[in-house]
Amino acid sequence: MAIAYPTTKDYDETVAEGFWIADFYTSTCGPCKLIDKILSEIVLENPDINWAKCNLEDDWDMKDRYQVLGTPTLIFYLDGEEKGRMLGGFHTQSEIMEEISRILYGE
Amino acid sequence: MKTKLYSIPDWQAALRAIGWADAPTGDDVEKAVSRELTRGKASFAEQAPGAPIEKGCRATLRTESALPKFNKEKTVVTVGSGLYDPAIEAQLCGMTAGGRGEAAVKGEKVSFTVTKVEKKVLPPLTDELVRELRLEGIATLADYRLCMDSKLKEEYAAELCRRLLEELLPAARMDPPEEEDIRRVIDLEYEPLRARFSLDTLSPEEWKEAFENAKLRDFYTQIYPDIARLLGTTGRESYYESRRDAAAETIRACLVLGRILGDDADPTEDPQAERKLTQALTGRLLEMIYGG
Known part of the structure; x- marks a missing residue:
């Protein structure tokens, strides 16, 4: 498992292998802090889940390139292929885990 | 007043x-220091033969069922993660490689065989891990222990x-x-x-x-x-x-x-x-x- 801080330069390479959650956030976004807390717990218990923390303030190009409509946005990747998205900060830990489970193991 | x-x-x-x-x-x-410093750093290594599966281990399963989700040649489960079926995850604790089990999911029988077990390995705690956290005024493991204390x-x-x-x-x-x-x-x-x-x-x-x-x-x-x-x-x-x-x-x-x-x-x-x-x-x- 890994926690990475990609920019547009190395984003695709970062999420290319394994299961990744790309977490698009800004430092001033309150809901992003809630999602950060939830993902911290999820990656602690699940070493196969990788977390790409994408601070849009560091690289605004990522917003358009990955069609991020607002923060927080989570994009789920399996071996580089986008498998799902969640927008907004009001998702519970179990809702996020259900989405991960659906992607990893199917319905 | x-x-x-x-x-x-x-x-x-x-x-x-x-x-x-x-x-x-x-x-x-x-424990708290280890938890915080090793977040995102764990890896897996082959479990010693015969050692039982514990929470946090990674188990590879072969599953059979009428349910497509549970009818696969290879499924990798982090035991205790809560991402797979909870009854199967609970049953896996204490089993060893080669072990077989059964569970009922949505009224259907699911049979599974453990084909491989790996244990979670945490990296040794170092000053480098502390520096990666980029905490102001905290550069060494000793500093971080003091802060956590x-x-x-x-x-x-x-x-x-x-x-x-x-x-x-x-x-x-x-x-x-x-x-x-x-x-x-x-x-x-x-x-x-x-x-x-x-x-x-x-x-x-x-x-x-x-x-x-x-x-x-x-x-x-x-x-x-x-x-x-x-x-x-x-x-x-x-x-x-x-x-x-x-x-x-x-x-x-x-x-x-x-x-x-x-x-x-x-x-x-x-x-x-x-x-x-x-x-x-x-x-x-x-x-x-x-x-x-």
Whole structure:
């Protein structure tokens, strides 16, 4: 498992292998802090889940390139292929885990 | 402040009765340090033959079932993660490679065989892991241990302070908080919100729409507890009504805390009075438990 801080330069390479959650956030976004807390717990218990923390303030190009409509946005990747998205900060830990489970193991 | 406190029980006796045998130890600090520093750093290594599966292990399964999700040649499960079927994850604990099991999922039989087991391996704790956290003024493992030690002790003392107050408040002899004091406490907390959200300019409908969203409650409670107080209210008087009990409790807590500390911090004058008194008592408790 890994926690990475990609920019547009190395984003695709970062999420290319394994299961990744790309977490698009800004430092001033309150809901992003809630999602950060939830993902911290999820990656602690699940070493196969990788977390790409994408601070849009560091690289605004990522917003358009990955069609991020607002923060927080989570994009789920399996071996580089986008498998799902969640927008907004009001998702519970179990809702996020259900989405991960659906992607990893199917319905 | 008009509300009068006459006496409180012997607070030191109350504290001894609560006790602090469960105060954080060096082991607790070490576990917390390891947890924080190794987040995102764990890897897996082959489990010794015959060693049982524990929570955190990675098990590879072959599954058979009428359900497509459970009919696969290879499924990798982190045991205890809660991402796979909970009944199967629970059953996996204690099994070894080659073991077989069965579970019922949605009324269908699921058979599984453990084909491989790997254990979670955490990296050794180093100064480098600490530096990756980019914490101001904390560059070494020793610094980080010290910081975590203080954090856990302070959290514990704050909780002890809360429990002590819980014991003392019902037994304290005092007048019911005066109406004037209650209104003054609420005024002090309301004023910054009034200015921040231009509350005076909101119609009752606008106010209601802005602050009645139940879905925002958890979010505000965790991130902006001051805004959370506005949720569910519909105007200034409604806000006052909803905050009456909390304000009365603040007055009572400040009187008791002030008596313990010999401090007359007044919540009708200072909106931070309760926080300051709680911090001061927490500091005193830390000295008592850990000796300075």
